[in-house]
Amino acid sequence: MKKNAYNHFVFFVIAVLLFWFKTYIAYHLDFRLGTDNNLQRFLLFINPLSSALFFLGFALLSKKYFKRVLIGIHFILSFLLYANIVYYRFFNDFITVPDLLQAKSNAGGLGDSVVGLMAFSDIFYFTDTIILIVLACTLFKQATVKTWKLYKFVFLISIIIFLMNLSLAEKDRPNLLSLNFDRSYIVKYLGVYNFTIFDIIQSIQSSSERAFASSNNLTKVENYRKATYTTPDPVLFGKAKGMNVIFVSMESFQNFMIDLKMPNGELVTPFLDSLAHDGDTFYFDHFYHQTGQGKTSDAEFLMENSLYPLNQGSVFISKAQNTYQATPGILKGYGYNSAVFHGNYKTFWNRNVMYKSLGYDQFFDASYYNLTPPNIKNFGMKDKPFFAESMPMLENLKQPFYTKFITLSNHFPFEIDQGDTNFPKGNTGDWAVDQYMQSAHYMDEALQQFFDSLKKDGLYDKSVIILYGDHYGLSSNNYPAMAKMLGVKQITPVMDSNLQQVPLFIHVPGVKGGVEHQVGGEVDVRPTLLHLLGIDTKDYIEFGSDLLSPQHRNWVAFRNGDYVSTDLIMSSGKCYSVTTRNLATDQKACNNLSNKVKNDLQMSDTVVNQDLLRFYHPNGFKPINPSDYQYLGPTKKKGA
Known part of the structure; x- marks a missing residue:
């Protein structure tokens, strides 16, 4: 022994x-x-x-x-x-x-x-x-x-x-x-x-x-693109021609927060709720994030390229040197100046490299802002001072401009400093969920402040404004508390898919809006915007479908191969009926839609992984040379 x-x-x-x-x-x-x-x-x-x-x-x-x-x-x-x-x-x-x-x-x-x-x-x-x-x-x-x-x-x-x-x-x-x-x-x-x-x-x-890709690999992708192209709505096409464009990325903001009330009846996000119901803004209430591991950076990639993010990692990190034909690059041919405003440092998510490949003229990162202790939280600048300090820089941009504002305050762990808002925390017993409601309210106040500033200096009436939730904020770890908050016994697989909804608002001056119920995702935003600006996307390689087109497709793909359509939901490999919320009986329909989703993802992956856009030359598009752009900071000459 x-x-x-x-x-x-x-x-x-x-x-x-x-x-x-x-x-x-x-x-x-x-x-x-x-x-x-x-x-x-x-x-x-x-x-x-x-x-x-x-x-x-x-x-x-x-x-x-x-x-x-x-x-x-x-x-x-x-x-x-x-x-x-x-x-x-x-x-x-x-x-x-x-x-x-x-x-x-x-x-x-x-x-x-x-x-x-x-x-x-x-x-x-x-x-x-x-x-x-x-x-x-x-x-x-x-x-x-x-x-x-x-x-x-x-x-x-x-x-x-x-x-x-x-x-x-x-x-x-x-x-x-x-x-x-x-x-x-x-x-x-x-x-x-x-x-x-x-x-x-x-x-x-x-x-x-x-290394082994060639222009021959493009043929299959081009044919697929021609077969899936969505023609624009002839009434809305060009309604925003020549207008400025202002994107706002709403950090970790999920759609269930719209019209959500606290136990005392107080709305969590009253300003965003007002946009959803004012009739002058398009509000898409069945819009889904499609991000993977890249989260916020994936949302940016989807929005501006109408390509899917990678199955693993972030395109911004591993594919930043690729050739892209992104929205900022396309709009250069129409006289637009482009800029990003972000209260964190330019190296976060490798943005200082990726933005050059996308063709952004200017990048106002943390070095342009007053990052003193009262103004910073989580990943950088709090939303209220961020918007306040961004306005003078926005006003000095040459018009028409294409801009993007990336908010930060509503990021996990959703902590808000005392005095930043009087709104109370939730009472579910889950600290993340309880802080999320308070944090979302703070962001809502900051957005109202931003809109007021845009109206005051006249930019509101000259600009298409797009607000979108970039990805989920609360994960399945928080589902017991979320079930309590939403008044249900438990979060079912169908509800889990619905919780991937994020809000999308599009305000076009002079155009009547309303609540839009069609199913869509972040990959669909670029063709929607460009068609509003009067730019047809038929010559570009993209995988989105114009949300405002009568021909808009009725399904949205998730990065893991799941999907949501008007009739079916695929969640964790199981197919459910939207109507009954039970397992679907028509497996043939489930499989047919699964094949469409996988084909869409695989086609996009082929484009990104093989860098195929370096072989593709759309009519009228001038290729982007990243070396033409230098983001040197406020004390030096800003490159463009």
Whole structure:
């Protein structure tokens, strides 16, 4: 017994079992992967074992430092697991290689959000590492590896288990790895560690796609584009010709907030509510965000390119050097000057690089604003001082202009400083939900202030104003409290899809608006705007459909392959009827729409990953040269 107690094999088995147990617990406590049958439940149980054996097995190659190497690998894997847990708590997704590149770019502004997602009980995920350290210093102090033969056996067993795992996964979910629209499926079937390996391989493949692409790859995309082009409404086409354009990105603002009342009857966002019902503004109440891991940057990309974001990472980070034919570049041919106003530093989301590729003339970032303590929160400038300090810069722009304002205050964790608003917090018991209502009200007050300023200096009557929610603010972690707030028992899959709705407002001076009920998404905004400006989009490669066109399509695609249409909703791979809110009976209709969505996403991915727009030359469009633009700050000559 004493001899076995010091055996390195026993120590190795303990490490594997502890790690296996911990990962399985994390699957149930922190990842909502959803198992529908016994096979899925078995795969969820078994998939951490092959990874534990494979990675921890490398320690068996180190005879002298076996325990140190084993504990080191164990800690690295534990850290990867915990990083995914924290990331998942807000994004409902898993970390990818492009995310790590984004973290390098965005690290300066993420501190409060990350800390807000951590809990003291999270120390559980490192307890097993601590146990191993104690065992290594006591009971297994003398354990060393005598031969490498054990590694061969462990490696073989791990491969056999993985192949069995993969075979059963393919049986339950055919083409799991080839149709990888949703990362949660891969994690559920193969495990979080095998997903990381798969993601690394995918990233390498993606970076090689561009190198081997040619103009011949465009033919299929062009034919698809011609077949899906939506003609503009002949009555509305050109109604905003020559007008200024002002976009406002409303941070993390979801559509359920419109007309929402506090228990005392007070409206949360009275100004936005008034826009929704004034009759002079188009308000789209079935409009959805379509962002992926890039969140706000994905929304910008969708809006200005009518292309879908990437399945992993952010286009702004990994594809910033691509050729684009974005709205700012198109409008240059019509005499427009373009600018972005943002109360954070220009390197966040790699905007200082990406905006040059999009053709923005000027970028008013944090260096133009008074970032003193009373004015800053979360990622930068608070919304009220942001709009106030932006007005003089906006007024000095040459008209007509195309501009974008990116708000920040309504960002997780939604904290508002005392004195910034008198509006009370919610009372659901969930601190994020309760603060979200107060934070959204503050943004609403800031937007009213901005509109008042536009009216005062005469820009309101000369400008198309577009306000949009960029992505969700509250995740499924907050659904119990949201159910209480919305007066329902629980958030169903159909409700979950509806909670992806974000508001879209389009105000065109002199044009009658109203509430629009058609289904649409962020990819549809560019053709809608350009047609209002009198610019036909038929010569451009885009995947949106004019929201105001009688031919507007009746479905919207999500980045993970799910969708919403006027009749059907696909949520987490299951198809529901919009009418009954139960599982749909017409599976043929569900599959036909799924194929349309996947085709749309794949076509867009081909354009972006292969940088195909460098081979495409629309009539009248002058290619953008990023080196023509320099964003040097307020004390130096601003480039354009």
